[in-house]
Amino acid sequence: MTSSPAPAKRSKAPPIPHQTILAKVFHWVNIISLLLMITSGLQIYNANPVFGGRGGWQFPTPFLLGGWLAGGRHWHFAAMWFFALNLLWYGLYILISRRWQRRFASASDLKALQTGRNPKRKAYAWHRLLYTAVIPILLLAVLTGLGMYKPAQFHWIVDLFGSWQALRVVHFISVPTVLLFSLVHSLMALRVGGLRLINSIFW
Amino acid sequence: MESPSISDRLLSRRRLLQLSGLSGLGLVLGGCGTSLYSDQVNSVFEPLNQSVEELLLNPQKLIPNLPLSAIEPEALLINSFQGTPKIDPQSYLLSVNGDVERSFTLNLAELQSMPSTSMVIRHVCVEGWAAVVQWGGVPLRDLIALAKPKPGAKYVYFKSADGYYESWDLVSSMHPQTLMVYQKNGQPLSPENGAPLRLASPIKLGYKQSKWVTEITLTKQLYPMTGYWEDKGYEWFAGL
Structure with a gap:
């Protein structure tokens, strides 16, 4: 460099x-x-x-x-x-x-991160990896929320997490995770594609 | 006669849009720090949520019992809206009445001589905490069956010694794990937990599970007062 x-x-x-x-x-x-x-x-x-x-x-x-x-x-x-x-x-x-x-993280992104030399390509790969990884986190928030909303009908969700407190903690953790994601995601988008990229997803 | 020009109108379309935008902004800002339209949001979405809850509720499906080792005696917090009423168990009577063929009253000994059920379930409070509790008592549906509901009876009201009141849908009341209990965690029910008799069920939030129940009334309709917390704004169905 x-x-x-x-x-x-x-x-x-x-x-x-x-x-x-x-x-x-x-x-x-x-x-x-x-x-x-x-x-x-x-x-x-x-x-x-x-x-x-x-x-x-x-x-x-x-x-x-x-x-x-x-x-x-x-x-x-x-x-x-x-x-x-x-x-x-x-x-x-x-x-x-x-x-x-x-449009989501793929094998070529992982390859770029492991062996790639182009820093721009690497940043792009990180960006794609990040917004791909948030999707399971959002789905987990739905699952844990459903488990707390209807713990009798969906008792298996509570069982899956071991205890009520564990379920509450995992559901709550989605808040700091999403907030941190939003910050890093915005900065990564700015770095990868500048304001043009950021504008493109909104307008 | 000439028709009035646009500028003669009291409010032009543009002016009206400007004003409605401004007053809309005022409404939004005025809501800050208050409940911010939660009542309006509730009136739109609670009917939808309730129908989903009714759909999810299988009146015959048993919620699996948790192991006795899972009981959390310390986790069950004491909530009441005005302390613990003084009730003499010797003179206590439970009255079952309303839209039924046969109203009756039972004393504690008579209740305890009826076939009893025990369950270890999770008691879930609207506040967010939960506790695994063992409850023992009489299935509510046995009491309702004794009273023989009249056709059209769809709701069950519960009156408590402290003035607390609740109402349930009949389907949830007839669930085999909806019990009138006099026993908790292997011990006789304590006064602060609702002795001599309280509601307990895995399928409703804690505030539906009245303590110190003295009267059970079947009705054909839901009256404007549906429950102490419901009348303050909480959900009525509150199914789990």
Whole structure:
């Protein structure tokens, strides 16, 4: 890196990133519904903190939605439909359209990370890997949420995680994970494709 | 006569849109720090959520019992809305009435002489905590069967000695694991846990499981007052 010559001037401008309208819709609905899920979820958290129980540290009011436990639950169990169904139709869409093979982390990305020399290609591979990896995390949030919402009908979900507390912890961990992801994902997108790439997924 | 031009109208379309945008913004900002439309959101989505819960509920399906070793005696927190009422078990009577063929009352000895059921289940509180508890008592459906519900009876109201009140759908009330219990974790039920008699079930949230029940009333309809916490804004069905 230190002694490598300055990169040659590009002969042509990079292609304008293209996102399908469906990808943009998914991205918007995902952001908004996650924001509602997290703020209402923290409101529910405060009724009996996962860490510390009654008397445990609580999240401050500006991060909460719903005003009190019942209000937080109302928002949480409304926004869950948008969050979960958005994931569902998008999952079907990427399967049917085969975007799964083209637009998500693939073997060539892993190869670029292991043996590649091009730092831009490597950054791109990290970017793809990151937004691919968040999908199972979002699905895990749905699964653990369902287990806590209907622990009698879906008792096998509680059993899967061993205990009620473990289920609560895993469900809660999705909050810091998603927030950290959002930050790193934004920075990676900026690095890989600049504002042009960021704009392309929104507008 | 000339028709009025656009500018003569009291409100032009553009002006109306501007105003509605501004007042909409005011509504959004005005909601900050309050419950932020949670009541409106609830009135739209709770009917949907309730129908999903009713669909998920299999009236005959037993929720698997947890092992006795899973019982968490310390985890069951005490909640009540105004302390523990003083009840003399000797003079205690449970009354079953309403839209039934045969109203009756039972004292504690009569209740305890009925065939009893024991279960080890997870008690889940709306606050987020849960506790594995062993409960022992009489299946509510046996009491309802004794009273013979009239055709059209669809709801069950529970009145408690402390003034707490609840209502359930009949289907959940007839679930084989919905019990009127007088025993907890192998011991007689303690007063703060609802003695002499309380509701216990794996298929409803904790606030549905009234303590200190003195009266069970079957009804054909749901009245405006559906339950102490429900009337304050919590969900009525609250199925697990």
